Amino acid sequence: MKKAMIYSEEHKKYLKKQRLKIALVWLLRIGLLALLLGFWELSTALGWVDPFIMSSPSRVCKTIGSLYNDGTLFYHIGVTLLETLIGFVIAVVLGVLIALALWWSETVRRVLEPYIVVLNALPKIALGPLIIIWFGTGNKAIIFMTVLVGLIVAIMHMLSAFIATDKNKILLLKSMGASKLQILRKLVIPSSFASFISMLKVNVGMAWIGSIMGEYIVSRAGLGYLLVYGGQVFKLDLVMTAIFILCILAAGMYFLVVLLEKVLVKNTES
Amino acid sequence: MEQEILTFTDVKLTYHTRRGETTAAEGLNFSVNAGEFVAIIGPSGCGKTTLLSLAAGLLKPSAGVIKSHGSFGYMLQKDQLFQWRTIEKNIFLPLEIKKLNTPEHRERARNLAEKYGLKDFLQSYPSQLSGGMRQRAALIRTLATNPDILLLDEPFSALDYQTRLNVCEDVSAIIRSEGKTALLITHDISEAISLADRVLVLSQRPAHVAYSHELDFGEVKNPLKRREMPQFSEWFEILWRELNG
Known part of the structure; x- marks a missing residue:
């Protein structure tokens, strides 16, 4: 009103x-x-x-200009952005599905718990050599790395939200004769909405870590490639430029999630 | 002869945990007649909530028989309204769960809400309502499927004193005018006396019915009026002694 x-x-x-x-x-x-x-x-x-080591805003602008004139600016941005977005979406969707399965069966949850804990603590970069050998040096390897970095975080975040569902509300639904599927659909999923949004926010960061890390180990194009290449040939202008573009992209993606939250929260009101 | 709508016969319930087993109830015998308002009081930790879970069929007794004729509506301590649903959608929740979400049933539930003063709040969210109104909405939700027996698990204990007396009035009036059977559990003696036709006193664990009293307020069903009557304090004293005895 x-x-x-x-x-x-x-x-x-x-x-x-x-x-x-x-x-x-x-x-x-x-x-x-x-x-x-x-x-x-x-x-x-x-x-x-020394501007050769520190670069400068005007040099960054010039570098962006020359990349644009080469026609490679949007190519590199596109490559990294696509890898990040695909990895992000796969990690989120898969993470939520696995978390749902773990919520559903306590036995499965207890069996898999130590595996998840170990996978969470493991530095994913340690898997670099395996990823190169299994997936080659293309986009697939980078997307796999992105998924790997985000997936466990998504699972753990959502599972703890599902498990934290108010016991009394579950009792209420049970007293109405609700099935497990009904409890899931009517209560567990909608009440985990806020956690879902915060998981998305965390995973935006994870996805960028994953894609840039992936490009560090196997890259032929993308912003991570520019970073590595710029470092190797001592073109600090290029490194700073890549960092600058990454800042803008990461912020943009984060604000998209915030926007999504605002649109969805209108329908839920808390 | 009044019809018994819920009967516990020699009910026993044992809880099993890794640390051991606890007998929550043993030799539990009582019955509730159709249209009756029964209150159960007991010392804290004697398994009052367990008793309602047994009645609602959420728990199976370890021994004994529980017979019921009719459907249940369960009302908990807090309103447990879903904050992402409007009041109307909250009231429809049991209809959705029981697959009774038809226009006729929705109409019936909506009429009930309007009859009991929720008309202007149907499109509001729970966070926009006062504690008393929320509890009223919770009661209407419980009544939406037209249950035969209401199970009330300390439904006022989360409210402040002022609201509590008002909601108590409310709930009593609604249950009486809808002619429902009710089984209330509470630790509040005065609440039990002001609401019920009959009060059962449970023993310490393992719980059984230690005392049963028909209250002699005649036709006075209104909780506040009962509180002003001379019998009220007499009953309070009797029940207080039995609870602590």
Whole structure:
């Protein structure tokens, strides 16, 4: 129900103050960024630090320009983005399905628990050589690495959410004669919604770790490839450029999840 | 002869855990007649909730027989409304579970909600309602499938005192006017006296019915009025002594 939109003077003042606060925070955020970039540019321009090692904002812009002129800018971005997104989706879907299966059967859960714990603790990069041999040096290996990094996190996150379902609400449904499938559909899944969103947020980060790590070990294209290549030939401009683009992409993907959350939460209201 | 709608005969229940076994109830005998409001009180930890789970068929007795004629509606301590569903959708939940989600049944449930003052809240979410209103919605949800027997598991204990008295009034009026049979378990003696036709006192574990009293309030069913009557404090004293004896 909407409340009437008639406010007292005092409340209007309060709202104005709040808006000012938000504006101030944004101003400071952007100001800080400008300050950092400006300082970076200035310190290389004045020769305080060596631009060959530190690069600089203007050099990053130039590098982006030349990559664009080569026609390779969007190619590299596309390659990495695709690997990341495919890996992300597979890890999330598979993770949720496996978590559901583990919720369903306590026996299976108890049998598999130590395996999951070990796989979670294992640094996935240790599997690098195996991945190269099994999947070759193409996209498949990188996507596999991305899935591997995100999958266990997704499983553990969702399983703990499913298990944390309110016991009394389960009792309530049982007293209505609900089957296990009904309990799952009417209660366990909808009540895990908030955890699902937070799992997505965590897994955005995991997917980028996975894809860049994958490109580190087997790459012929992509942002991870630019990073490795730039490092090897001492083109720090290229390294900084790749990092800069990664920042933008990762932030963009995160905000997409936040957007998704806002759209979905409208229908659930908590 | 009144019709017995729920009967416990020599019921025994033993819990098994890794640490050992506990006999929660033994030699449990009682019955509830159709249209009757029975309250069960007992010392804490005597297995009151177990008793309702047995009645609802969620637990099987280790020995003895539980007979019931009719369907159950279970109401728990907290309202347990699903926060992602509107009040209306919450009230329809048991219809969905029991595959009774037809226009007629929905209409009946909606009428019930409107009759008992939830009309303006049907499209609201639980978080927008007060504790008292939420508990009322929980009762309407319990009544949605038109059960014959209501099992009430300390349905007021999560509310503050003021709300509690009001919701108690509410629930009593609704159950009486719908002519439902009710089995209430509570640790609150005054609640039992103000609501029930008959009060059963359970013993310490293993639980059995130690005392049974028909309350003599005549035709007075209203909880607040009962609280003002002279018998009220007498019953309180008797039950208090039996609980602690």
